[in-house]
Amino acid sequence: MLWAVTAWTTTGVERMRKAWLAERAQSAMRRASETNSEPDLDAAVRLLRRLHRATAHTDDGRTSLALSHFLLQRYELSGRKDDLDESTALLETVCERSDLPTALRPMAFHKLGTVLMRRHEASGADGDLRDAEAALRQAVSLHPPGDLRDQATDVLGVVLRMRFDRWGGVDVLEEAVAMGRRAVAPPGGVGSDRFSALNNLAVTLRIRNEHVGRLADLDEAVALGREALSVIAPGHPRLPSVRFNLGQALRLRAARTAPGPRSEQDLGEAVELLLSAAATLPPGSPERSRASAGLATAYRERFDNTGDERALEAAVRWTRDALTRAAGGRADRYAMLSNLGMALGARFRLRGSTQDLRDALEALQEAASALPDDHAAKPLVLAESGMLLWELHQRTGDRATLDGSVLVQSRALRLMPPQSPEVPGRRSNLGLALRTRGIRTGSIEDLDAAVREGKAAAEAEPRGSRRRPMVLSVLAGSHWARFGSNGERADLDDTIGAAEESVAGRSAADPGRAEALRTLGAALAARAGLAGNEHDRCRDLNQAVAVLREAAGTEGTAARLLVDSARRWGETAAALEDWEDAVEGFRTAVGALPTLAWPGIVRADQERLLAENDSLAQDAAAAALRARAPETALCLLEQGRGVIWSHLLDAEVARAEIGRLRQTPEGAELADRLEAIRQEMDTLDPLGPAGHPSAHASDTVG
Template sequence: MQSSPDPALQMYDLACELHLKFNQGGNPADLDQAIEWAQRAAEVAGEAHPEWPMCLANLGNLLRIRFDLLGGLTDLQDALRLGTEAVRLARPSDPMRPLYLDFLSTALLSHFERTGDGSGLDRAVDLAREAVHIVPTDHQWAAGFWSSLGLVLRSRHRHRGHRPDLDEAVLAGRKAVKLPAEARTASTACQNLSLALLDRFAITGDSADLDDAIAYAEAAVGLAGPDLLTSQAHLASALEPRYRARSDRRDLDRSIDLLRTVVTAYPAGQAARAVHLSNLAVALSNRYRSTNELADLDEMIDLLQQAVDLTADDDPGRAASLNNLIQAYGSRFDARPTPADLHMMITLSQEVLASTPPGHPQRAARLQTIGNMQQRRYVMTRDVDALDQAVRVHAEALKVCPDPHPDRAGHLSDLGTVLTLQGEANREAAMLALAVALHDDAVRLTTPDDLYRAGRLHNLGNALSTHHKLTADRRSAERAVDAYSGAAATVTGPPWLRTDAAIYWGEQAAHIGDWVQAAAGYRAAVLLLPLLTWRGLGQGTRELQLERRPGLAGDAASSSIAADLLDDAVPLLEGGRGVLWTQLLDTRSDTTKLRSVRPDIAARLDQIRAELG
């Protein structure tokens, strides 16, 4: 950058050089110095200086960048004030005006993300539109401006749900990635387009959008340079929905590896680190759901607590972190019920609900978490008030998600589950019939390859089985057998759930004297044991999985004898009882100690073992 004899512009140039140094090295001290020199430039220039708007806009943009890094609300407020003044003062012919428009649009977007107040989104979109219309497509700023337009349109869609905004965001993003740009801008454009495509995939389920989103996320990593951590974090987040859609464990393991890299490298104490901690915890939650590895549960809670501690009390993201923390405590409660974890869930849920009023876009999801917590409270304490509250909040969550909302199936299943408990407690057949109807709808709305299909079939089986116990309706028992067998056969379901479904299949069939079906259910459960206790799990977790299912081998053998399948009895008895002995004969060792020292290598070894079976 050429030096200027004008003192204000010399200071401005120095601020720009320090900003560039910060972009290349990521040292917050460089950003602080850039802000100091930008402030001096504005003070020396004064209102009469022809470059006064430029000095204001530059200072405002630097303050906004520091806000994004550290979360100081004063920086953001000053950025908005300075940016607004710069745009007001800039002449229409000022060649820098498009840049001022972009700076202010970005600051307004940051304000929305920080406060949840969407009142400035329309202006942010208008400013971004004006910027792209001023500069020609071959201008060096054009790619960045089109990408910014796509980003604010995506945010307005997320706030208001107006689908044309999202489609326009995708179009703007696609234009941005085709325009010439330096590597950093091109990386950001690829990442922003990927975000919009992921949002659209969540609505439509179009696999082309999902594949494109991941391809652009990969491209962003390749172009990233100094922004590598941000791009890696986004790629990890993009892989997660593909794992949920296709159940490819490699996507999940890669996501976890990327997020570990980001969390390890990200400076401690920075507010932005909280997002990456939460994302890593969510990825571990997905792995726990598949493996029931208890070490993942404890790590999830530790990561989410760190994320909450880094998040300001008035930050709208705090409620999301608390909601995730409640879910993690809930999973640990399911595995190891303790009053302490239950009390923690109740305490946290009060803050979450208070910060999520009616009309909030996340209200249904947070009601779901609280309803599940109240359900656990009832199971532990048999407090009828807890069950009544669970029914009430799940019913409200379902009402917020009318058909064809993508989350409706989950809310139907949740409400059906608590109504099953209430119908059982009150011995009300009509309530149990309603629970069955809700579960039927949930299964109907769930695709065959959905990760949650096995669980929803399992819940349907529970409702039908409970209805049979109360009414002695054989048809309910037969349908329960069908539901449990369907859950056990759903390959996208977690092994522990499929195994339990197979056991219930056998139990329910035996209860009505259908020994052929009983033998088939218990046989399926025994055959699932190697998957349930695969070698990638710690030794203690494998032993616990078998301890929770005592007598399975004996039940499998006796049901085979009752079904006159004598040749199956002894192999099932030996196979069920010898799972861990067979593994002990293998020279490969437990990865628990390795994971504590080199989690990256342990994860890779687990992946290879899984692929080898």
């Protein structure tokens, strides 16, 4: 009898302890749901773990489901992958139970699919993605009609979109869109989570636009994103994500439409939304790195549209921030590496820094190696890598590097879906590499192929698109190169026609406009040499001078292009015997030499770039003498030969300033850092002297 009383008492205490734990866990869960703060989530997880251990033999699955939910919520905030693994293990055990109550079974599969989806995002494991799809299809089939089934349908649509991102397949993408539409179809949507279904469908439509090219998808994505933003509760933890996705849709619409007030407004709003998302997401959140990456892309596109160097610097800075936050095996790290490669490639084209080219190639090659051959993103990463190999050839003159560029870009196009809106631009870039090889080797077959790729790109790129002027500029360059080989008037006329259309399709602020103007000016000057009468000759020469002058005066023009355009301006004005204008063109070219060989690149690169223009100062002085301005001639000669000397003088001044800085206690550390940077710049090795005259790549399409 004593034993029975003791047993009853022990059982009673145990029941009281479990009840007390359950009550505390309920309170902690309510608080964590309200605040979504890491300390409150920690408390909820800690208490639910204790309750789970205490009820291991009696729990019907509810405690396991609750614990898995808050582990996932904590992961969303902190990015702790062990939370995903623990949540997955709990849910897999629950789903395998034969005694699981019927009412809990659809929710268990629903949560398992969601957690596996997140784990795939974090690690890229293919098995997690397949298992997530299977679990969510089970959940959709088990849920009775209502909000919960709509929510499971919504998440299944997201998983199908991820499957498309991973392996492609238009049918999979179409099913993802259908699932998204089904989730948002019921009046009132999916309860309080309607914003989520709207947001997810908007993302899927944006992805479909990227791969199929329907502009209507972007318009609908923007409208759905705005609706999601209007119905989500203020302060909701998913609010930054909704802002981010709307910003991405606006950014892409700006890139897909012709330059003008609408695209500028879309891009400006996109930057504001992405900045807001990056600022409000918790530092440890996995979404934070995506927000930084999206913001970097928006800034790079702003640079593409305006030539604003500050936007390019912001793009590099935000991409590095994204990579830092994505450290540790994130599955989408390849995308951030690719973005970094493109941003550094753009900065290289603007400034000519060998280190930027090296870093860009390294980032893209790492991104390509991280992707399996069947990944849907592989073609774009290969295409970007191929264009940087072309850039590398421009520096080294290495034939194998150029062959590698053609090979890699050709492979990228073979892997790319034919309906992808990326195809025209990438064919244009391949044409550029083929053109370069044709010029280097004298291969008319390569030049013919370059023109063929350029024409196909121009025919496929819709009129009014932002990329069409770029494609036309490259096509003009290929016709110009073939004219140089065969001398046929038809190629010269096609050069002028394509260049004129390219110029007409660009705004005055478009930095790529200068490249098209330069090609147009060169072709007009060549046509003047073939003119049958003096009237036609002077007409073409005067028009050539006008467009070359405009090219040299375009804000944001790369230094190499500026020098080349201004030099041609001077030479063409000299052909007209307008010596004062010729001096002005040559003066502009000589004045840009310090920018061309700026101190931020290594000494050997400075010398190589100046060697490409070794006769410029003499030509400028000769024009000044013909203009009866001997003092100007002397100044231009001195200015042309004193570029590196002036940099050395500036360096001596900098060293003196660093020395004075070191004399103050508060400046000693800063002086040491500046000196270390200076020494690093002095010891960087260049890639080697260019073996051939340079070409410009302001209109490569990325």
